[in-house]
């Protein structure tokens with residue numbers, strides 16, 4: 182740790198990495214951070230933290246950070262540093278020129294789940310009201326969009342049902358497609374504490390994760406083949422229904438009974454039994470039956486899930502299947518139970534809440550709704566387009582076709598994080614104006630015409646919303662090194678485009694959000710300062726927020742059961758591509774590593790490695806630490822092998838933190854049928870020895 186002397190004052194703020202949302206005291210000396218101290222009154226972390234939040238803030242001062250706006254006529258030209266005004270004028274002229282030439286809908290933008298609620302709200306406002314279309318999407322498209330669809334369909338709202346405290350009342354913890362020990366470490370500690378107290382653990386994951394291997398915890402692990410989530414969920418439901426384990430009183434009172442009957446008849450079919458699906462899923466039927474009985478009869482059952490559920494061609498179906506299980510067993514609507522998506526980025530929940538999807542205004546209200554649109558039109562003083570806009574993959578397709586030619590990307594490296602890199606390159610290359618608003622010249626910036634320097638979480642005021650719907654303050658501890666916080670940059674760009682947005686502080690943006698969004702109606706900076714945080718819905722009915730949802734009834738009224746037929750992904754193994762690749766994270770890195778790779782005070786995980794089973798390695802003559810070539814139908818890369826039985830024969834696994842690896846060169850174009858969330862978790866590959874990159 183770099184110590185800069187004794188602190189002179191401290192400011193409470195919120196970690197900008199994962200969806201746990203740990204609060205920290207930034208201990209300051211002047212405008213320099215001396216250290217980040219986990220805040221004992223932080224409601225999400227209670228004085229705990231992980232290595233990232235505590236130490237990985239040095240990127241704010243990294244020498245590669247870009248502090249001056251830059252423009253260039255063509256992507257082949259060198260960058261030219263310019264004033265903010267010149268950058269805004271250049272960007273605005275290009276974007277307006279594109280609209281004149283190709284039409285109003287030829288531009289759009291992407292909000293960031295790393296930025297504050299207020300900043301996200303402004304970007305979607307600029308696009309809807311300033312650009313005049315709904316071509317706004319969010320990086321949540323590539324992670325938790327199926328959560329939004331699945332939970333809205335079944336429960337009526339796109340959010341996790343519980344607070345983190347709820348785990349203290351849980352008797353059976355089910356973790357599906359998530360590895361909280363790496364990705365949500367502070368919450369994982371609370372989970373482990375509860376498990377040490379005697380709660381049971383079921384892990385459904387192709388890989389034997391750290392949660393399975395935790396000492397003092399006996400996990401029931403169902404190591405399914407990647408891509409078979411829906412078949413496993415349906416087999417669990419089969420056991421619950423056919424063995425009479427349904428909580429009928431709950432279902433009769435809280436759910437639509439006829440939809441339940443249709444679902445129960447479907448899951449009870451012999452083809453959905455654990456035995457009938459065992460060859461497909463690779464899961465021992467006895468273990469699966471034990472898991473179903475434990476979840477249904479073991480007391481309070483809580484499901485926690487991650488991107489191993491959502492990033493599939495049936496991601497939304499799996500979320501629905503999880504909700505079906507919770508409703509059938511009555512595990513919803515009280516402490517200790519529920520369906521809990523573990524959000525990856527700090528503000529995934531918030532960016533979705535703030536209207537970042539092309540079909541939804543803030544608060545998950547469809548853009549086609551006249552009454553809702555009327556409210557926004559009155560306050561924003563514009564006429565809004567009632568037609569949903571383009572999703573990210575549709576923007577790329579339209580760019581290649583020549584109908585979508587300008588994009589404003591705030592805080593996301595789409596080239597590195599979106600699937601099928603070569604298609605993204607083709608799309609970006611075809612555009613006439615790519616505006617990247619970020620801290621660093623990321624991979625996407627190679628195709629940009631305008632670079633607007635971003636600000637870190639230490640340099641701005643605002644709020645983040647964590648995985649438990651908890652809205653927390655982000656407080657500025659230093660002057661933005663680039664001269665402008667991100668919310669001010671968006672306002673500057675909007676003004677240059679002829680759309681004025683007048684706010685002198687992010688608290689005023691939150692006041693507008695509260696005025697337009699019923700679930701945020703009671704939220705203000707004064708309340709957040711007074712209570713420390715609030716969980717939405719926060720309104721007249723729940724002035725101090727809502728830790729547990731759906732207590733007296735589902736938001737949609739009756740809980741909705743939906744039949745979830747398993748449909749195999751089109752991505753198939755075969756003689757040329759015999760292995761299935763799945764991906765995940767490691768504790769000491771974060772997503773594409775833009776920040777963690779630029780924090781030099783800790784020795785961080787240095788490279789992505791390919792985990793491969795000893796049997797598969799031996800067949801290919803690969804030894805531990807050897808370079809291997811990893812090739813799919815979409816592309817290839819080179820990385821080192823790690824031989825381990827954490828993965829089953831036939832399955833390989835890697836992380837995606839390093840640009841050298843470019844894991845998304847490998848991934849395919851397949852995506853979730855409902856939301857287009859990419860199928861990152863299932864790619865057929867071949868592995869062969871290599872001499873290195």
Ligand code: SF4
Pocket residue numbers: 196197198199200201202203226230231232233234235365366367368
């Ligand atoms: Fe930050 Fe998440 Fe670590 Fe907490 S657990 S310190 S929110 S990265």
